[in-house]
Amino acid sequence: MINFLSTVLLTASSYCMQITCAPSRSEIDAAHKDGTWLDIGILSLHNFSYISKRRRMILILLSFSSLPLHLCYNSAIFEVTKGHSYTIHYVSSSNISEIDRINNTMDRLENHEWMERYSTQYVSDSTDLYFIVDRVGFDMTLANETWEITSPTSWNPSQFGTLNFPANDSSFPMMSSIDGASHGLSDLGITFQWPEPVFINATVTTGLDKVFDFSAKDEDGFWNLHSGGRRAPTTPWPLRIHLILTTSTSAILIVSLQYMPQAPTWGTKSITILSFAPQSFDSKGILLNSVIPNIPHVLLSFTYFAINRICTSNHFVKEWNGYGTTRKGLRVSKPSGQQRKTYNLQLPYSWAIPLTATSGSLHWLASQSIFLTRLELYDENGDIILHGEDSTLLSKCTTGYSALSALVFALVVITLMLTIWWFARSKIQVDVPVSAHCSLAIAAACHPPPDEETPHLKPVQWGVARNEVRHGVKHCTFTSEPVTAPVPGELYA
Numbered sequence: 001m002i003n004f005l006s007t008v009l010l011t012a013s014s015y016c017m018q019i020t021c022a023p024s025r026s027e028i029d030a031a032h033k034d035g036t037w038l039d040i041g042i043l044s045l046h047n048f049s050y051i052s053k054r055r056r057m058i059l060i061l062l063s064f065s066s067l068p069l070h071l072c073y074n075s076a077i078f079e080v081t082k083g084h085s086y087t088i089h090y091v092s093s094s095n096i097s098e099i100d101r102i103n104n105t106m107d108r109l110e111n112h113e114w115m116e117r118y119s120t121q122y123v124s125d126s127t128d129l130y131f132i133v134d135r136v137g138f139d140m141t142l143a144n145e146t147w148e149i150t151s152p153t154s155w156n157p158s159q160f161g162t163l164n165f166p167a168n169d170s171s172f173p174m175m176s177s178i179d180g181a182s183h184g185l186s187d188l189g190i191t192f193q194w195p196e197p198v199f200i201n202a203t204v205t206t207g208l209d210k211v212f213d214f215s216a217k218d219e220d221g222f223w224n225l226h227s228g229g230r231r232a233p234t235t236p237w238p239l240r241i242h243l244i245l246t247t248s249t250s251a252i253l254i255v256s257l258q259y260m261p262q263a264p265t266w267g268t269k270s271i272t273i274l275s276f277a278p279q280s281f282d283s284k285g286i287l288l289n290s291v292i293p294n295i296p297h298v299l300l301s302f303t304y305f306a307i308n309r310i311c312t313s314n315h316f317v318k319e320w321n322g323y324g325t326t327r328k329g330l331r332v333s334k335p336s337g338q339q340r341k342t343y344n345l346q347l348p349y350s351w352a353i354p355l356t357a358t359s360g361s362l363h364w365l366a367s368q369s370i371f372l373t374r375l376e377l378y379d380e381n382g383d384i385i386l387h388g389e390d391s392t393l394l395s396k397c398t399t400g401y402s403a404l405s406a407l408v409f410a411l412v413v414i415t416l417m418l419t420i421w422w423f424a425r426s427k428i429q430v431d432v433p434v435s436a437h438c439s440l441a442i443a444a445a446c447h448p449p450p451d452e453e454t455p456h457l458k459p460v461q462w463g464v465a466r467n468e469v470r471h472g473v474k475h476c477t478f479t480s481e482p483v484t485a486p487v488p489g490e491l492y493a
Contacts, residue, residue: 002367007360010301013062014308018043020051020059027051028439037440042312043305044437089130106130267368270402274370277399285397289372292399296366304359307420311351314423317434323478324431324485327461337457358416362409369406373398431485432462444493448479455480464492 023031023038027050031038038047048056114129265271273279278288319331329338347355374397378384384395435441448455449465455478463483465475476492486492 004360006297006363007356010304010359010363011356014043014305017059017062020055020062021045021047023047023051023439028443032440032443037438039437040439040442041316042309042437089128090133265402266404267402268371268373268400270400270405272401272403273373274399274401279396279398281395281397286372286374289397289399293367293370293372296370297363300359300362300366303362304355307359308347308355310420310423311355312347313437315347315351316437318428320435321428321430321432323460323462327459329459330456337454338459339457362412362416365405365409365412368402369409370399370401373400445477447475447477449477449481452479452481 021043023040027047028038028040031050038044038050048059051059274292277292278285322328329335329340331340335341376384376395432445433441435445445462458480460478460480461483462478463476464486465477465479465483466481473491473493476486
């Protein structure tokens with residue numbers, strides 16, 4: 001449940017941040033007048049300096065409020081393992097009154113039951129163990145050994161000397177006949193502890209909203225705008241996030257294989273703890289150990305944003321490219337005429353649901369791999385035991401991990417990264433020049449012939465417009481009128 005709520009929180013934050021960061025038409029116009037562009041349809045910090053101050057503040061608050069939540073949210077509910085010290089008592093079968101008291105107040109255990117339950121130093125749901133014994137015997141095991149008889153120090157060895165002779169070494173293991181075993185019940189066990197909407201109007205949230213906007217309202221000045229020799233960064237930030245995650249996951253995989261126990265335990269049932277994690281029993285220890293297990297969740301959140309950006313861009317390119325071969329209505333936020341209803345933001349549900357489910361699964365696997373754990377030990381009187389006889393801290397709060405869960409987590413992440421890499425490397429037939437969410441490129445493709453009426457409300461197609469020539473250059477645009485395919489080698493605007 002906690003990971004489901006964490007996934008809902010993450011997707012809600014992503015949705016709100018993308019809506020908040022989406023520029024309005026006036027903000028896009030201001031950027032174009034400055035000779036730059038804004039990103040359409042994706043979460044981009046490139047738009048930050050052009051959106052309104054109010055939305056900037058909302059974006060900052062969303063960003064900084066999400067970080068502490070992700071650092072503590074997954075440890076809001078954590079498991080507390082309670083242990084109880086116990087004493088083993090022997091009761092003679094002839095002591096009828098004591099046996100009656102035991103039978104009335106305690107539960108009887110079979111031999112295999114008490115052997116399994118009391119095989120550890122501390123038990124969680126029981127107290128003392130009572131054996132009802134009818135007889136006690138000794139088995140003497142004799143072996144052929146040599147005993148040595150020596151004289152006391154006051155003796156004169158030269159007079160009395162020493163003598164070696166074969167003798168029998170003896171061991172005396174005690175054997176008892178147990179009629180039954182009973183144990184007291186304890187209420188100690190595993191417990192769990194729980195240490196007005198804003199709607200931004202008139203924004204362009206998808207790439208085809210932008211097509212609709214510029215098809216409905218012409219804008220001059222695009223014929224002389226160009227990239228000015230600028231190029232996209234060779235290593236986009238989603239790729240950098242993937243490199244960091246892949247490196248971290250590979251390290252987790254190696255460490256998990258190196259320290260995998262012979263009998264690995266899944267999830268929070270693992271008793272292995274991180275050696276570098278603080279071990280204490282105070283509030284400070286809980287706070288520090290609640291942050292450490294949530295660091296992977298912060299990285300997973302950034303990974304979700306990166307993968308969401310890649311999937312959004314890939315889907316936008318495919319839909320944008322489809323207008324080069326098929327005439328269809330624009331998919332916009334508020335359809336009218338022959339337009340189509342858009343998805344929430346950019347991704348269709350067939351993409352968004354698997355992406356969200358994958359993100360939730362990764363958060364769950366991370367919570368099973370490294371987690372906050374608290375151990376509480378109690379004496380026979382129910383008082384908590386903080387330190388042992390050698391001053392060792394017995395009751396403590398620390399960070400545990402499961403090598404088996406970490407191994408599965410690493411394998412899933414590596415599989416996901418390979419899938420995303422293959423997905424991003426897949427080639428498509430380019431029929432419309434890729435705009436890459438650039439508002440300038442989208443706007444340049446949205447200048448239908450001047451005499452065309454309301455093309456944005458009709459099915460449109462991208463191509464070479466009829467009789468549309470400026471400065472001796474033909475013009476390619478979205479239009480509801482017939483178009484022809486561009487000819488390779490010719491110049492178009």
